[in-house]
Amino acid sequence: MTAQHSAAEMVDLYRYPIVDLTSAEGAAFAHKCREEYQRTGLCMLPEFILPAPLAALAKEAIDCSDKAYFCKSSHNAYLNDSDPNLAADDVTQRQEQTFVGSVAYDQIDPQSQLSALYQWDPLKDFIGFVLGKETFYRFADPFGACSINVFVDGGEHGWHFDESEFTVTLMLQPPEVGGAFEYVPQIRGRDDEKQLVAEVLDGKRDGVVELPFTAGTLLIFGGNQTIHRVTRVEGKRPRLVPVLCFSETPNQENSETVRKLFWGRSGPDDMIADHNQAGAAA
Numbered sequence: 514m515t516a517q518h519s520a521a522e523m524v525d526l527y528r529y530p531i532v533d534l535t536s537a538e539g540a541a542f543a544h545k546c547r548e549e550y551q552r553t554g555l556c557m558l559p560e561f562i563l564p565a566p567l568a569a570l571a572k573e574a575i576d577c578s579d580k581a582y583f584c585k586s587s588h589n590a591y592l593n594d595s596d597p598n599l600a601a602d603d604v605t606q607r608q609e610q611t612f613v614g615s616v617a618y619d620q621i622d623p624q625s626q627l628s629a630l631y632q633w634d635p636l637k638d639f640i641g642f643v644l645g646k647e648t649f650y651r652f653a654d655p656f657g658a659c660s661i662n663v664f665v666d667g668g669e670h671g672w673h674f675d676e677s678e679f680t681v682t683l684m685l686q687p688p689e690v691g692g693a694f695e696y697v698p699q700i701r702g703r704d705d706e707k708q709l710v711a712e713v714l715d716g717k718r719d720g721v722v723e724l725p726f727t728a729g730t731l732l733i734f735g736g737n738q739t740i741h742r743v744t745r746v747e748g749k750r751p752r753l754v755p756v757l758c759f760s761e762t763p764n765q766e767n768s769e770t771v772r773k774l775f776w777g778r779s780g781p782d783d784m785i786a787d788h789n790q791a792g793a794a795a
């Protein structure tokens with residue numbers, strides 16, 4: 514039986530005083546995080562989750578990881594359709610590979626610790642403050658509000674810029690081998706952006722940083738400005754990373770196209786069918 518912790522019991526509140534952002538201590542910490550995010554494009558909080566709740570969160574994720582829908586795709590670094598009128602060697606014509614599973618939010622127990630953490634207003638309000646948002650809401654998407662990324666043996670996420678401005682992820686379980694989160698900070702919009710992207714895709718390591726994304730770390734990441742990837746995972750132990758989604762606007766949902774791509778279903782009434790066929794075949 515999994516030990517149940519409230520959200521406030523899961524977070525190391527001595528190290529990360531996020532509950533009261535009007536207190537002197539809370540305000541100073543939140544401002545420090547906001548400044549770090551603005552300066553570097555990310556805010557990383559190691560050991561954000563305490564050891565016992567982390568073990569329980571990881572067990573929850575392991576127990577529902579068989580419900581992951583697997584998506585295997587190729588895409589360019591900008592996650593858009595290549596323009597056939599551009600030269601064949603244009604960086605947008607280069608394809609990267611992604612193979613990742615995701616457990617949809619409606620497959621996660623509403624009584625789980627992960628749900629409790631996602632529904633916890635102090636966490637939402639803290640993240641909104643770091644991102645400088647006047648208003649901040651949890652996503653309303655039935656699948657993507659809070660999902661769990663599952664990278665099994667062979668799983669990877671090729672180099673890309675995110676479509677969304679920011680992503681919030683929580684490392685619960687690193688794999689045995691691989692699964693490194695690599696990025697090249699804030700190259701979007703630079704005059705030499707395309708050349709830098711081409712060099713990254715060519716495997717050049719100049720400027721590539723590996724994030725020490727250890728178990729229990731919360732990451733707020735501006736993935737729209739920073740090219741990044743997850744290197745190929747090897748071994749039996751899956752890489753398990755919940756993705757917590759928020760928006761400046763209420764009732765935000767994913768498009769049907771995105772739902773179909775990542776969870777194999779277009780709406781909540783869609784039958785949960787053939788879930789693991791793609792994973793089994795891969």
Ligand SMILES: [Fe+2]
Nearest residue numbers: 674675736741
């Ligand atoms: Fe991404």
